[in-house]
Amino acid sequence: MTDPSTHVNVLINSNVNENNGNDVCDGEERLIKPRNNFASYSSDDVSIRFRNVRSNSQGNICNIVENLSHRRSARLNAEDVPPGATNFLSANYESLDYDTCENYILLDEERRKGYKFVVKKNLARWFIFLLIGICTAVIACFVDISIEELSSVKYSRLKIFMDECVLKNCLWLPFFMWLALNLVPVLIGAVLVAYIEPVAAGSGIPQVKCYLNGIKVPRVVRIKTLAVKIIGVICTVVGGLAGGKEGPMIHSGAVVAAGISQGKSTTFRKDLRIFKYFREDHEKRDFVSGGAASGVSAAFGAPIGGVLFSIEEGTSFFNQSLTWRTFFASMITTFTLNIILSAYHGHPGDLSYPGLLNLGKFETMTYRVYEIPLFMIVGIIGGLLGSMWNYLNYKISCFRLRYIRAKWLKVIEALVVAAMSAIMGFLMIYFLDDCKPLGQSPTKFPVQMYCKEGEYSAVAALWFQTPESSVRSLFHDPKGSHNDVTLAVFVILYFFLAAATFGLSMSSGLFIPSLLIGAAWGRLVGAVFTKLWPACEFLDPGKYALLGAAAQLGGVVRMTISLTAILIEATQGISFGLPLIIVLIMAKWVGDFFNEGIYDIHIQMAGVPLLPWEPPPLSNNIYASEIMSHPIVTLKTVENVGHIVELLTCVTFNGFPVVDPPSSDEAEINCYGRFRGLILRSQLIVLLQNKIFNEYNEFWETIDIELFRNEYPRYPTIKQVKITEEEKTYMMDLRPFMNPSTYTVQHSASLPRVFRLFRAIGLRHLPVINDTNEVVGMITRKDIAKYRIWKHQGRMGLDELLITDKL
């Protein structure tokens, strides 16, 4: 116990090292090899396969670790990854730890505070969910109203100038005005995102999805991100880009949840000193899932859809009480939103005012059984167009990764797309002749253009409003409001525009653009059906617009249940639930045949080690000993401080198994230590920072768990910790702080078994033990995420992913 000699227990599985590349990469071939010959698993099998290295000289630790790292399968440099590659894992994502560290100081707190503390925590949870619901709604209202007001100003000005200039033949004036009104907000939004907070780009749903999956996406739930996201999304929509506010709202809900539940903010350097007991990954995740649900609820007024969204994206950890709290938060959000917006719309207190529905209210729609094949056709078209859109966006993203890397280039790119959107719109209005009588006009700013007196240009109506209002128009405009040619041109232009917009350095979602594209071609398809069966009275264009919108969105994002609920809640079209389900399922099936959902594509392109829902098929004969990382570095239960400092400096591992050092007579035959527990880098750093050494602290009972919570989630680096030379000779007892009895697996456990444990419990580190309970390796998320199914390779095989350093 007082022996200050350092002890690095490193293990090399020479077998795996030498064959690693081939052994794992040869896909289906390995499935034929008779690997599962049970006779090979005698109890001393593993000890033969491992070669042991041991060092007792302090100075060598880094060298040894260095040497060992070189022996491991080579890591790629970020530059070597071809842009757009989806078969690599980036090294800059770490896992969250959803397994509670039940160390002795936690038990001590539990015992001291007793049952009242449990009740208090529980009440605090409900209270926080209430706050999350309210704040998310307030933010959503702010975004909604800002967009509404600013767009109103923009399009009303434009309309006036248009109307005047058509007569005065000065159409260049409104055109450049339009261009300017697009470029200015987009410039603001793009600069904010590119220079201040790049993680605020895009919809935020992939990031939230990753977070719920257990991946630490840097800065994704910070308040700064929230601020940029909110302003950015207003700029996007007001700037006339083909982007929606829904994704960002969902992300906002998640940030709000993470912020409120922690009672402190890094951005503001403010610690409110409340809710400290929720400062751990596990609790935070639960709040974030509630926040995401609130975000959906705020974006669409769909509380049930919100809960389903959280469940569909994060089911592996859901339980009943979390579901109920999530539901509660969603409900509060819708409620708050409706109160504020009903007041804004001039119907204060009337919560059932249909104007609150984003997508407009559908009255009862009828359909008959022979329409089902038509619905299926719409679903198939949606699947095809959706996967095509995904492919297009993927290719554009590849281009971006390759050529648009500088910040200023990203800003310029956003400006170009914004300009294109104005140009396209203007050209369409100019060239397409689609006049409708004003009487049935549903638009706020009808532009006459070259139409006759008392008529307005239906093309301009599509462009002179936010995309959301356009969706509403397409859903609810009566038959004949839109020319087929207009719609066809609009679909094509908007299809490309939306594909170019998603992935820009702007915060913008793709729900509304997808719905808009779908609604437009849905109306077209409806028109085609009407021509084929003119006698049929059921072929309402609005109905097919809704179905088309659902199909397109389903084909792009591949969600089914939550989308059904969202669309039903956002249109109150419950009588139309069954067709929606049919369309969404068809779209998903067809789309899945070609590629993955757009979020998954972007997640793969970023190299995020997302764990899928189920272990890869045919992986029962891959064993933990092949998956695990090694060599591993272990610590003794009572360890020398200098050794810990040195270790933390030279390795980047986040978790260290704590072992009993082998007793002197055992040491000759066996140099792995017996597994005692697991300690995290962050814990070690807090211990070092607070100088919790045996020489200073006689009793661990005096150490407060708050020490660890105060630093969560951003711990200092080892360089920031000052340890004197004398202190380096001191000892630290790790036992009160380590997580004793973490989950472990045997070296002979199969990949699916390891996977299920990892996924179901939300682990970050999984020590692998041998037959005598000694640690021989460590499995982390990336070790498992490497095994993935490759849909786009045409076959379903297993491949090892490349691992890169920071991209």
Added chain:
Amino acid sequence: MTDPSTHVNVLINSNVNENNGNDVCDGEERLIKPRNNFASYSSDDVSIRFRNVRSNSQGNICNIVENLSHRRSARLNAEDVPPGATNFLSANYESLDYDTCENYILLDEERRKGYKFVVKKNLARWFIFLLIGICTAVIACFVDISIEELSSVKYSRLKIFMDECVLKNCLWLPFFMWLALNLVPVLIGAVLVAYIEPVAAGSGIPQVKCYLNGIKVPRVVRIKTLAVKIIGVICTVVGGLAGGKEGPMIHSGAVVAAGISQGKSTTFRKDLRIFKYFREDHEKRDFVSGGAASGVSAAFGAPIGGVLFSIEEGTSFFNQSLTWRTFFASMITTFTLNIILSAYHGHPGDLSYPGLLNLGKFETMTYRVYEIPLFMIVGIIGGLLGSMWNYLNYKISCFRLRYIRAKWLKVIEALVVAAMSAIMGFLMIYFLDDCKPLGQSPTKFPVQMYCKEGEYSAVAALWFQTPESSVRSLFHDPKGSHNDVTLAVFVILYFFLAAATFGLSMSSGLFIPSLLIGAAWGRLVGAVFTKLWPACEFLDPGKYALLGAAAQLGGVVRMTISLTAILIEATQGISFGLPLIIVLIMAKWVGDFFNEGIYDIHIQMAGVPLLPWEPPPLSNNIYASEIMSHPIVTLKTVENVGHIVELLTCVTFNGFPVVDPPSSDEAEINCYGRFRGLILRSQLIVLLQNKIFNEYNEFWETIDIELFRNEYPRYPTIKQVKITEEEKTYMMDLRPFMNPSTYTVQHSASLPRVFRLFRAIGLRHLPVINDTNEVVGMITRKDIAKYRIWKHQGRMGLDELLITDKL
């Protein structure tokens, strides 16, 4: 390997044995004890605490096990459990095993069949979900239409006689006729349930809930049960009992799913030899959850509600692909149901025909923000009345457990309740004078009674239809259709009637009765509000009937999310989603303050070891070594056949750890074997039955995994297996068949850790290992289920449950 001497490795934790009763029972006290002194966890701690017993003489096994069993905490006899006790666990429930046994013959099959087999299985899964959807819908239609037709006959006859006899003063005639028409179906239903299949009693939802939780409820998913359930529920509703068909339909869906997915039936002794690869607990459970969702979908026409029901009851194992398949099955069910019923109702092909909605279509309902407190009041009333109803039903069930045990008594009881329902109805019609003009009559069989010409008795209208139609009337009848006095009397009578009905030996659900009670008092509450604020135009009685119904049902069953979705889907009242959510959450909170949901009460009364959603609070300092069962009986990797036969004969354990026998030089210091894997009783029996002995089979590769699947799920008992004396000297190699590398925990793992593993993975057996990977105990479901929170004790402490033998 060839040593035929038997080897029973039994462990006694003398410490736990002697203190068991006190040690676990003293609830909060133990939380104060400083048990978590980490210093006590040195590596050889456990070996000191355990005393080891070893036997090498074959004849002694049973004696030893016998002796050891006596040392364990005494089991209660079933007679000693007071009727209505909820703090005991019955011994006649076993766990299902949701952890796949990845033994070598499974791996072998996987390797042989390759990737095509994975695709085939996946397609088969979708196909089975399709079949489940269709079959459930067909059954639901059969039930629906039978009830509709038979009730029509019953009430039309009664109406004619009533109308005639009022004039002729022979009211005794329709009274006795009514009595007879109630008694005959109830007699049929009660006899069927009591004498043929008792498990078909009640709604079946608690049983399905238990099944999804992982408990093997005997005979619950058999076809015989299904048949009795279907006929029984028709009898219940036609017999005029206060029961609904919804619960039984959900149960039916589950049975259909279990039946179809297994491709064989025990009842018909027919094995179709298809879908053999789904013959394991894990796959079957997934299908059953889809079946339950289909059942909800069939009962209410609510596909989303169905999915949410399955998730709310079984979230711990849900993943995305299962959710999608469940959704698919639900959708198919609604679709099939709508096609059949729209044809039956004379609107063939019109799937959006509102007459398909069980609870009638609500047009848009408006509400204003100041109504929210009123909604909350309705929710609170619902919570109060719901928990009162639960308490009443609990007391009645206690009475039943004590006095009504014989089958014939159960039949008589059902007849008495049926008679009461007729008597109550008749008295109400006779004494209450509530005449309404015929014009606004929504009832099919208006009875004039003592009303004037052109009027009908509104009381009779409530009784002369199925409860479901009554709910529809209360929801949609215009203002003033019902007298307040009528409603008040009806609520009181029906409240007691429903409480007496649920738990009868009849298959009947409580959804519709609860909705009916709630709808009635909801209308009353609405009337009260109208009197308080007569100027308010929003106080529509139908709206409050719906809210009351939701509140009452929510107060009884305590589901929130799925009920919201179900009620919205069944009434298409989406604009009313928010009030429904408020009411359901309030009802749940208020109800939970007093007692648990009715299903949980019944589950506890049956002593089912249901695992809750989360581990009990403050249980971090309870260790696996305290929870685990011991002594345990282990088998060697290569074991003597005679020994296995003897062991299976004298112990009832279902899982046996397989260990490496200690080598001769270790044996002196250590007699636990090193953990190698786990083998199930069922596997051993199949091995014995097929005589898979080393002496007969040279290669395990020749053994087909189908052997095991053919017997699933009802394996022969050890008595049915014939082994000759000579064979008893043979050896069996267990390694190809055992589950190698099952999940294990360290003896020092905490209860929450064990709990989460058990719950998340769905385990049946969890071996506990010591520091050197030797098995020291076994944790099963009952060991964990013992630790439960006692709400009705007023405090939240931990208590050990009593374990009984068969009840």
